[in-house]
Amino acid sequence: MKTRIQQILTELECVQESFLGFSDDIWLNIEHNDSQAVQKGSEFKVAFNEKLDEFNRISAEISNLIEKYTN
Numbered sequence: 001m002k003t004r005i006q007q008i009l010t011e012l013e014c015v016q017e018s019f020l021g022f023s024d025d026i027w028l029n030i031e032h033n034d035s036q037a038v039q040k041g042s043e044f045k046v047a048f049n050e051k052l053d054e055f056n057r058i059s060a061e062i063s064n065l066i067e068k069y070t071n
Contacts, residue, residue, distance in 0.1 A: 006071055012059045019052050 022047070031039035 002070070005066055009066065010062055012063060015034055016059060019055070023048060023052065 026041065026048070027045060031037040
């Protein structure tokens with residue numbers, strides 16, 4: 001069970017890092033000389049950042065629960 005727990009916690013961290021990398025990729029691929037693209041990209045980034053914050057908060061809560069339960 002310890003191996004599985006460690007795997008889950010590691011995977012949560014990896015997903016968080018992947019989302020951050022994806023977010024950077026999106027921002028870098030916006031055509032910044034195209035106002036419509038900047039607007040659309042900014043709206044996406046705001047929505048994505050809000051959801052990512054929520055995901056990170058919930059992931060931390062889940063990790064804490066797992067760690068407390070398993071010591």
